[in-house]
Amino acid sequence: MDSCDVRSWCDLPEDLLELIIKGFDLKDIVLLGAVCVSWSSFVRKIPKVPLLLFTERGNWGDSLEWFYSLSDGKCFRLPNQGAPRGRCCGSFERWLIIDMDHQYSLLDPFSNTQILLPPLCEEVEGLRMAILSSAPILDSNNNIVNYNECMIVGYSEFEKLGFYRLGDKTWSLLEVEEYCEDFIFSEGRLYILTSEAGLIVWVLSPNPRCRMKCPVNFRYAKMHLKKLVESGGELLLIGETEEEDFRVFKLDRSSAEWNWVAVESLGDQMLFVSRIDSKSLSAIDFKFWGLRGNHIYFTIYNWDDHYHDLCAFNLEDREIDFCFQIDSGSAEDVILVAQNSQ
Template sequence: MAAYSDLTNDVLEHITNFLAFPDHYRFGAVCKNWRSVSKRRRYPPVPQLPWLVLGEEKETRKRKFYSLSDAKHYSIEIPELHGRYICGSSHGWLFAVDIKINGTLVNPFTRECYELPPFPSFSTKTDVTTLVEKVLSDYKGGPRNFTFEEMRTLIVFKAILSHDPKERSDFTAMIMFGKFRTPAFWRSGDLCWTVVDGPEVSMHDIVYFKGNFYVLSPGNELYVVDFESKPKLIEVGPQVDIEGIPAQRYLIDFNGNLLLIERFCECVEEKVEELLNVTVEFNVMEPNLEENILYEWHHLDDFAVFLGRNSSIYVNSYHFPKCKRNGIYFTHTTDSHSAEKFGCHDLGVFHMTNKTISKFYSDEVFPPLVGSPVWFTPNPWSF
């Protein structure tokens, strides 16, 4: 039998096409030849399960990740993410905010970056610091002194991309910022963010779907972003009566369908002197923009979706034996103060078949961190 080191490059390249992301890096660590092969793949990798982006280790400052494929935590040295809060992920890129409230778009594994302009303020006379203090006074119930560490977690609620910047140079970034989670966009090359005019209600989610950005309001009104001379929101979707008040609503591009998913939580009193939100159920619906109604979905077949402050992610569980089919994987969404103090307790997978919730991780809670964990799928350029 020939030694593994004698395998030809064509054979080695073929092998790398079937490796999960952690195994790809182990492959490259075997020897110089294998590492060289791992860096010049000619074909797209196999589908990958998302990772969770967590905080960083205080001693080493390495960024912590949780891999679903092998149920392990990984600590990786990524200087571009040192001390940064993650407020979104899209197409294998992370939106990171530093202690001075500066935003950067980072590919954590190729370490490429785009420096983003200062985040928009409520008026041209309001600087970023004043903006943050206003947002926090609205959230917390009154003015007080805040650290920048606290401030930056409430500036941007979510951030996504229209395309992978490595595939299209004319990509657009969209954020939801401030008290009302107002949409604003930035195109590569712009000097500043452009705020999108719309109703002053706290928006729930945003998605890029078939060439347009769609925004969802608390009343399930669906808007499309109009990029004309004065960008604005135009209502295009149905408004329906809601039973109960969802803690959060999500929009997802699911296999060519635009889905609206409602997440319901309950307050429970733990051993701590504070009430914590715990997810209990999800509803899945499909807006029909032509008939102006919502169709309820009772199953996702072999697929699983991943909800959080990331661009919509879905995978076919057929490719991943450890992935729960017909399931909704969700991340902790309680405010950052709770996450820092008690850890990220509200993570799990909702099974649509029997409407139960189970854990996808072994630890009782994830360690405390600033903000919420974010789902992240490495793109092909990361391999």
Template sequence: MMAATQSSSWADLQMDILGLVLRRLPSLADRVRLRAVCRPWCSNAQLLTLPPPFPWLNLLDGTFLSISDGEIHRMPLPDDASCYGSIDNWLFLTDSDDGCSLMNPFSKATLQLPKLARIWHHERGNAYNACTRLFYKLAVPLPLDLSSDSLVAVLINDPLRHSVVCIVHRSIATDSFRFHDRPFKNNFYDIAFCGGKLYALSCGKLFTVEMSEVHIEKPKVPHVECIVEDFPIESHSQPCPENHICVTWPYLVESGGRLLNVIRLVGVPFPPEDDDDIFKDSLTFSFEVYEADLNTGSRMWRRVESLGDQALFVGRHCSKSLSAAEYVGAQEDCIYFMCDDYFRSDEDPLCDAGIYNMRSGVITPLLQENTAPRLHPTGEGHPTWFFPADGAM
């Protein structure tokens, strides 16, 4: 018995115990370090079904911030490429020649997209300068890891919120549309798929975008219909801070089969101390959530008081709803947000970032002070959420 005890080692750790340890590690990097201890741990870990690692924040220049522990990871981008958004664990990249692509930074798999900036400028006409700064939001009906042949819907905005929606299939721009072509008065703020259908949000109105199944190889947009009317005017859940005015920004998020309009309330100092940068000291102070009634035909938004076991990660370039029970360390009934203001995109993405608790109405820091690095993103692009898959590294 003594000889058997002396011959045992960490490599002999039983798989169920190894699984218990791995399931308590929200950081992908910590899981990689554990697997690297020895070959038996590495091979046994590959046989385990683990919860997804905690999301990261992409910081433009090929660096990623792990939200669970504040650790910085680097995965260099292709030469001359900048990140302007993401879908799950795929980055949306553009280059100096207006080339666009989606890339998985772990596997290096790449999906080519058409030159979207040129499509936007073509739709908007010659009145718009070719140097206009553009912002992108991409949405897919199915995860790209499951269906790389999926349609991709792209919302393109400029700082004045002039917008174009482009439908892409197999790297070809098959159709595009904007409000000028339709009997609408406003521009789109956000898009999202829910139940396989594409929806677009504009000033509280929700539109469904129908695509012809007859032209699946080259789908068109034959019909855009308003299905939920104007946003209800209600008093905010929390008053705007004194000597501030309230500005709002909506995020359209699919969550457990529901389509949510997540309203971010930002207090902007008034009168501003710096007329050249009125948003310099703006700060998020609350959120409100509304659900689109897609079943009864009431054409209304319903106020949502609870997200249940869901955690929302919202951003202008990527929003996603997760089951907190499946992600170690995630807080249920909470909204995770970062600084993604167009006018402050070159600042620390943690300068107006936090976790909003739907139950208490309290905002806590996205990272604790002892783990939060001081970030100064460099390079072109915009910070965005990134959702690594387990086993990617």
């Protein structure tokens, strides 16, 4: 064969590389990217699988960030470079909302960037869970450049809602009389889910104000876990019965009386649900990692042996598939955290 006909391994087309890495774990894919420039460019295009962060409920020790990689089934901790450790009560992308003995901060555990928050207002103590409207954008000097877009809402152990906008001097109280099951930022508004699956809608800019209260028709209101997720432009309600049977509904706002309408299929979307964290992801983005669309991923904590079972509920046949077991120690809560880009 003429030497001019010989092609370099570096020239393999990307569709062939996709076939090659189907059986690879995360470590193998990282090594593949180190072979040459063209393979490194290919690997950088692959969306990284989010990590599972395990955090202890009510604990303020020094062992917060230990993660579980869904792609290669391994636990690891990030090196401590002086960032706080404590209980994580919420996240947005890779930013964590940290409670370190009631001193709150935002933490990017991958870059070790920390943003200190002021103390909670007097009416709000001990956040049980919290959400962030968007990720902080920092300049080269680590100064925040999008103050007005970054808002935090937290729900306390005493069933009070606190509100904070980055750059403000203090937190403020959002007056809500009903018990709060969950809450979510959507289209610039805060949607609060009540115990009867009704919604309270707040407008937060320029100043927080309650815009409407909507008792939503819903015959599954007694489900013991109800979480809100935004997926494909729709506001979804995920409910779980005591038999670990999941139901999904979307909010129908086409008439004056809002309704939760049953969703039979998520298509290529998959949902991750835990007590303090819920997210919607595209299974197409993570096709190399074996994650499947039209599934709801959740964990079951074994109190006796201190481990989590990661399970997947199939909305089509309504069966639960066991994925794998994770030795999680005394960490009861699970949060899905996006990885930083390469």
